[in-house]
Amino acid sequence: MAQTEFFRPGNLAAALDLLDQYREQAVIVNGGTDIVERIAHGGVRRAAIIYIHEIPELRGIGEGDGFVRIGGAVTYNDILASPLCCQFTALEQAVKEIGSPSIRVRGTPAGNLGTAVPAGDCCAAMMALDAEVVAASRQGERAIKLADLIIDYRRTALAANELIREIRIPVVPGGKTASAFLRLTSRKGQDIAQASAAVRLTLDGDVCRHAVIAMGSVSKVTVRAYSLEKAVAGKTVADAAEEIKAMVPAEVALRAADNPAFAARPTANIERQYKESVIGVIVARAMMTAYGKILAGEQ
């Protein structure tokens, strides 16, 4: 391809016009922490670079209709500075550990969701929080639940002319519900998760009435752990945690049949055994953290 053009649309409508015009020939640059090195190194070559990071309509955080609304170009640092966002402990905990301070200045949750890699910390947190994205195109908008957004490794249900205008997290009345995120990495800082879990727990007395559990880095995509959710329902938190510690959730998909790319890695066997033995513990610990938050009266 001979020519790449750079566009810095000043507002959302202009960005959507460009996206509609270039479609598959466009690459969106938001915070750029994942895509810029791929553009600069030639891994991604498109006719148009559409830079959306400074579009004012995408930079807001607000609340309305029962949701906390996070604009598509809001950065991780913006999230950490926002009490509205930090009411969701799982989100705060996930964002705090992403990359490094310099990454968090630029990187965005919307970019994390759009990139759709299994280790995306925001993907797991947002999934447990039952978030949805608002996909905008010139033709209009539609809301997509996170589980429907992420369809494969680095693939989303977004059309070529759509971008994530907003992420919406439903606000759940406090008191009996709280969330938490936990990940396992080989180093404290600057690492990606070997396994991660986000849990939103709702209590009925001392019993788990409902838990939403999402797992990262144990499949091609971020997955809901329905098997664990079923296993914990109706049990006391202590019993539930004890039980899931020893479980390998059915949604863990690291074998050749469902994940050939992972299975082809030279260390796949060892990695699989490791991930399978730790994921239950990670989920259980995240659940206990959420439980502690409920007892402490936090969200």
Add this chain to the structure above:
Amino acid sequence: MTTASSAAAPLVAGTLIAEQASAQIATRTHQPVDLKLEVNGRRHRLAIDVRTSLLDALREHLAFTGTKKGCDLGQCGACTVLVGGRRVLSCLTLAVATRGPVTTIEGLTGSDDRLHPMQQAFIDHDAFQCGYCTPGQIMSAIGCVTEGHAESDADIREYMSGNLCRCAAYPNIVDAIKQAKPQMQEG
């Protein structure tokens, strides 16, 4: 929480485009684009492929080789520079998207040749061995102090965690930042 970003002030611009761009019209540029970049207090003009990172623009086009290329993937911090006073990873920034004056390690020394307090502190505390990560460490350390994230050792370690040092000069880097911080705040 919105940024006061003005779409009407494109940095990337032939002069005509700069004057005519509005919130309604996307800034449109052709390859190679004519880019104006303020680095270390001087305005530079360069013809550049829009896919060029700020790091390559600085090193290959403007010969500011003090900014180092380590991983070129945003993991090591060696390429850290300040843009508008805030630290950014120049390898993960498109040169054409850069907004605001850039400061590199070459821009820290004043006209009287006196070292920046952070540079002096790195020397005083032996905060490096091979020195390759040092420009990035120093730029990041300045960012760390100006952001107000150098209040304790733990704070410094956390907010410097994006800058790797394979020689493991970390304890000395923490000491250097603690020395430079009050001097920067006075000066």
